[in-house]
Amino acid sequence: MTTVAVVDYGMGNLHSVAKALQKVQPGVEVIVSDRRQDILAAERVVFPGVGALRDCMNALAERGLEQTIIDVARDKPFLGICLGMQALLEFSEENGGTEGLGILPGRVLKFRDSLTDTSGALLKVPHMGWNQVRQSVPHAIWDGIPDQTRFYFVHSYYVMPAQRSVAIGETDYGGDFPAAIAKDNVVAVQFHPEKSQQFGLKLLENFLQWNV
Amino acid sequence: MALAKRIIPCLDVDKGRVVKGVRFVGIRDAGDPVEIARRYDEQGADELVFLDITASHEARETLLHVVKDVASQVFIPLTVGGGVRTLDDIRVLLSAGADKVAINTAAVARPEFVKEAAERFGSQCIVLAMDAKQVSGVGEPKRWEIFTHGGRKSTGLDAVEWARRMTAFGAGEILLTSMDRDGTRDGFDVDLTRAVSAAVSVPVIASGGVGSLDHLVDGVVKGRADAVLAASIFHFGDFTVAQAKARMRQAGIEVRL
Numbered sequence: 001m002t003t004v005a006v007v008d009y010g011m012g013n014l015h016s017v018a019k020a021l022q023k024v025q026p027g028v029e030v031i032v033s034d035r036r037q038d039i040l041a042a043e044r045v046v047f048p049g050v051g052a053l054r055d056c057m058n059a060l061a062e063r064g065l066e067q068t069i070i071d072v073a074r075d076k077p078f079l080g081i082c083l084g085m086q087a088l089l090e091f092s093e094e095n096g097g098t099e100g101l102g103i104l105p106g107r108v109l110k111f112r113d114s115l116t117d118t119s120g121a122l123l124k125v126p127h128m129g130w131n132q133v134r135q136s137v138p139h140a141i142w143d144g145i146p147d148q149t150r151f152y153f154v155h156s157y158y159v160m161p162a163q164r165s166v167a168i169g170e171t172d173y174g175g176d177f178p179a180a181i182a183k184d185n186v187v188a189v190q191f192h193p194e195k196s197q198q199f200g201l202k203l204l205e206n207f208l209q210w211n212v
Numbered sequence: 213m214a215l216a217k218r219i220i221p222c223l224d225v226d227k228g229r230v231v232k233g234v235r236f237v238g239i240r241d242a243g244d245p246v247e248i249a250r251r252y253d254e255q256g257a258d259e260l261v262f263l264d265i266t267a268s269h270e271a272r273e274t275l276l277h278v279v280k281d282v283a284s285q286v287f288i289p290l291t292v293g294g295g296v297r298t299l300d301d302i303r304v305l306l307s308a309g310a311d312k313v314a315i316n317t318a319a320v321a322r323p324e325f326v327k328e329a330a331e332r333f334g335s336q337c338i339v340l341a342m343d344a345k346q347v348s349g350v351g352e353p354k355r356w357e358i359f360t361h362g363g364r365k366s367t368g369l370d371a372v373e374w375a376r377r378m379t380a381f382g383a384g385e386i387l388l389t390s391m392d393r394d395g396t397r398d399g400f401d402v403d404l405t406r407a408v409s410a411a412v413s414v415p416v417i418a419s420g421g422v423g424s425l426d427h428l429v430d431g432v433v434k435g436r437a438d439a440v441l442a443a444s445i446f447h448f449g450d451f452t453v454a455q456a457k458a459r460m461r462q463a464g465i466e467v468r469l
Contacts, residue, residue, distance in 0.1 A: 012334075015309050019284045051334035113413065117214055124415045124438060126336060126384055130216045130258055130468040150216060150468045152289060154336045154384075173215065195289050195311065197253070 002208065003029040005042035007069065009059040010034075011083060012050035020194040021046070024205035036068045044208065045072045048194075049083030050154075053108065054095040056083050066101060073103045073186050079207045080188030082155060085181070088188055089159055104183060106161035115174030123174050126156045133179045133191070137168040140210045141180070141187055141203050149199045151179070151191035158190060185212040216468040217432050218258035218439035219456050220417060221446045223248060224265050225294075228274040231265070232395075232444045242447040246281045252446065253286045255453035258468060260286070261314070261387070261417075261441060264294030276308045283309025293341050293387070297325075299332055306337065314387055316341040317360045319378060320367050330382025335414075340383035344371040344404055345391040356404050363391035371404065372411045379412045386412060387441070390420040397423025397444070405435030417441050425451055425459035432465050 002025070006018050018030045031038050039045060047069060049056050060066050072078060073088070080088050089100045092108035100108065115123040130150040135142045158177040161167065169180030169189070180189045187207065193200035223230045223245055230242040242248070249260055260282070264275045272295070279292055292305050293314025302313050319326045319340060330338045343363060348355040356371035375386055388408050390401035400418045409416040418437035422428060422445055431440040445451050457467045 012337075013306055013309065013311055015307065016283055016287070016311070019309075020287055023284075023287075050336055055334075122413075123215075125413055126415070127215065128336070128385060128415050129218050129438070131214070154289075156335075192289075195287060197287055201287055 001027060001029050002044065003031060003042045004044040004046060004208065005039045006030060006032045006046045006048065007039060007065070007084075008032045008034045009049070009056070009063055009065060011056050011059055012048060014048055017046060017048045017081065017194045020201055020204055021208065024201050025208050028208060034063045034065065036065065039065075039068050039072055042076070044077045044079075046079045046081065046207075047084035047087070048081040049087065051083060052094055053083060053086055053092045053100065053157075054098045056087055057098060057100070060087075070101055070103060075185060077207065077210050077212050078186045080186070081194070082190060082192060085188035085190055086157060086159055088186070089161065092157060094157055103186065104161055104166065104181070105163070106159060108157050109160050110157050111173065117174065126154055127173045128154045130196075131171050131173065131191075133169040133171050135168065136170050137182075139168045139180075139182050139187065141182075141206045142168075143202075143206045145199050145202050145206075151189075151193065151196040151200060153179075153191045155190060159188075214466050216258070216466050217437075217460065218417075219256075219428065219453055219460070219467070220259045220261055220439055220441045221252045221257050221453060222261040222263065222419065222441045222443040224263050224443065225275060225278060226266050227271055228278060230447065232447055245278045246285065248447070249282045249286050252453055253288055256457055256468065257288060257453045258439070259289040259291065261291045261293070263314070264292070266294075276304065279305065279308040279310055291339055291387075293339070299329060302329055302333055306333065312337045312339050312385070314339040314341040315383075316343065320358060320360055320369070323377065323381060326378055326383055327381040330384070335382045335384035338383050339385045339387050340375070340378040341387040341389070342371065342374060342378075343389045343391050346401070346404070354403050354407070356407070359391055363394070372407050375408045375412050379414050383414065385415045385417065387417045387419060393421025394419070395444070396421050399423065399427040400431045400435055400437075400440075402430055402435035405431060405437050409436040409438070415439060425456050428456055429460055429463040429465065432460065433463065
């Protein structure tokens, strides 16, 4: 039986991620845990999170999990979601500057206050709601999901990897930003697949079946 | 291509049942919350809002069961409000499966609560719910104030100022209800919606008064709302969420189909 660990470090709604994984593949064993051994023992790892990056990094440090995340991101199929995506980068502008895990080179930037859409209307921050994702690079997580499908976003910061080529999906919010990135066994999305109805569930199913 | 405007059915929950009143009186039973949530999800609802209108201790337990059941079957964002007074209330709702919580009266009683909640759980899950009523007379510049207790109790707080202050304290979204329009089916107070939406940088959900699909269009086009909330037009089968989206798209509004 496939085991998937959902990293529980006190940052947000893990139950919906666990429930969604269970729903798309009833045979999968979903372990919600903050224990190093559980995370290392799982075949796949989901790293979710909402909130502020500094709290996230502090919560990982309190549980001694930073190195665990770095280790599993090296060889297991690994899915970062929202803050769990941003934490993979080296540095974020959030909270006056916060260091991330540095698994992927690059930075996390804040949406500027003065962004406008094509009609000139001021864009709200946080970027909240259903927006389209352009599948800029083919990837197993896009299987069976139409290009330009809408996913549910809620965030004020976005990742800017040092190599834009790791971006596999782009979303327009006052300009394109990477909504999905992938490198080797790591894939990460800014939107919430567990809250994005049937195509979000499809993406989670694809992740569970992904052969790296 | 842009961010879609959201359609959000609202479920007022009383002792585990969905109800809908007119101006908070004359409550009518509208059914089982889990069943209704599933139906709206199938119709393409972008989010769901649950408001616990009893908020007694026993009703709280019932509500948590409802949230748990819905969250395990419906994979779209859920906002839960009604009687949220402490950080622990928020923690319990989030761990039951809510994605956001709406704070109303507790923010009026102690505004710092919103700041503490946003710092602890993140702005993305703190929705400031505000009930506003027009207080200006005919011929005066329009002005609205915040009311509590189902619109019976005035607070003297200016609605636009309140929205600004609460977003400065970290509220990530505003659920704005016109108490003049709630339950009337006369349409949103679009002047109120526009005034609040223009004053804050966070998304604003227009609420109160929807009686037709054109009212939803007006909320976005005239009120500049980021999302529109309605209850009775969906509960009693007048329209489906899919019909609402089709009408909005016809009017040139970006929606998720």
